[in-house]
Amino acid sequence: MEMTKMNVGALRKALDRREISAVELATYYLDRIAQLDPQLKAFITVPRAEVLQMAAAADRRIATQEDVTALTGIPVAIKDNICTEGIRTTCASRLLADFYPIYDATVVAKLKQAGAVLLGKTNLDEFAMGSTTKESFYGLTRNPWDRQRVAGGSSGGSAVAVAAGMAPLALGSDTGGSIRQPAAFCGVWGLKPTYGRVSRYGLVPYAPSFDQIGPMARSGWDLFLLFRGIAGYDPLDPTSLPASVEAEGDLSGSIRGLRVGLPREFFGAGLDGRIKERVLAVAKVLAEAGCELMELSLPSMAYALPAYYLLAYAEASSSMARYDGVRYGIREGAEQGIVGMMTATRQSLGLEVKRRILLGTYFLSADCYEECYQQAQKVRTWMKQDFAAAYSRCDLLLTPTTAAPAFRIEGEAEDEPVLALTEQYTVAANLTGNPALSFPCGWINHLPVGAQLMGPAGTDELLLRVAAVYTENAPGEAVPERTARDVGEQIEV
């Protein structure tokens, strides 16, 4: 049985028919990780004994057919900034190398309750601050389609785990595009849900007014199953949306008559012409399926990236204050008094995290607060109004996810304009709190390309439905024709 070629629905059937056990399935993925991960470095921690225990528990549930859900026995990889009780959670930082959370994040608790098998903790940029997964204390994650290129980030480990068939499903987190950009670079699906639909309780914070946990998968249906497993109201998260918007329904239903907006600002300077071509081909397929296309303009987008940097880094400087060497993490310089200890302890943070803390501290200082920070808050409000006006004319927006395919690890990954280009299309959804989905829409040579759908708050399922219709009707060469198994075969083991 070629399990990496099977979607979650097929795995479910195989488990329920006892054609395979959850332990066998988990073992298959553990072995595949052992085989491929030394070269890809998608995982930081793989707790083999705990994985097999969870799988055995799932088998008992399946045997008695009690509480069997769509996810019972299905392995899920978890980004390593999401707390897992008793399983090391490092945030890819030296500072948390020995941090063992005493509780599960709500999403993890929900997955455990559903009987899913937590496969391991995936690599990321330190504290989710980055867009390459180069900024990890535990080594860089490589793109499985070209190991000389970045995986994207910060959820690069989760994207690679799914793309290379080391996990059928994974959780990431998205503050400015950290699920969608690596999903696009690695040829998988990734959803940044509406702010508040998925609990953030137990997600180590970077910029709390932007952060969202979301699913990553190899198909729209698989993504939907995982989204449904983690979404819903949580009293432990004060920003959680009321239960009335919990995930429901399915992906069937016509998309005929939907109005799809193509915002000019996402198709202009800096965009690789070949990506533009692929995304316009998606628009054509949607039009053939009965959608109405319209061009529109979002003038506030010109200031999206500066606003994101100002607000997210300001929040980051505050979020990171908790790492003071007192309650968890490493402690250094205790002999230098309390201030000396805090300063010495935080010295071990990586350069990118330090850059964001310093910028955030500066943005919140008297020098900058009124002119820049408050102005960025106003731009954020303007963007929400600008997008709300667009959604009064159309149902959703179609754009590229990134301006270019995955870039080379050497050279380009240090080039700030290149990095900015990878974030310019994704930050809008985090600034507005609206949902956004990246899905594969073709190739440039050997590298996958992603298209992005955005919609008003609560339209997460609609985005999935539209992308699923595209995938069903797309020409064969547009969707990943090479399988995760083939990725494994490309890698010398």
Added chain:
Amino acid sequence: MVLTEEKVRALAAIARLGITEEELTALTIALNRTCQYIAEIREAPVPEGITEAFGGEPTNTGREDQVLPSWPREAVLRNAPEQANLCFQTPRILED
């Protein structure tokens, strides 16, 4: 909006952030690059009447007070670098 090395050093002190001399040089260049980039936001033509708040969005919601079990102190202290008498231990803060 120009940040000198002295200014960056002062920001690091405020943020209780240890940085080496080598990092100071690299960070000063990087910080100035970002500051130059974000400066354009001052000129953003934000429409009249827009304030920092956006009406109609979800706000933080307080729950009814409810007595719930808390974490055992031993569990909370498990990740502490140092502990004593079921408390977090820090270097001395006040002089004798």
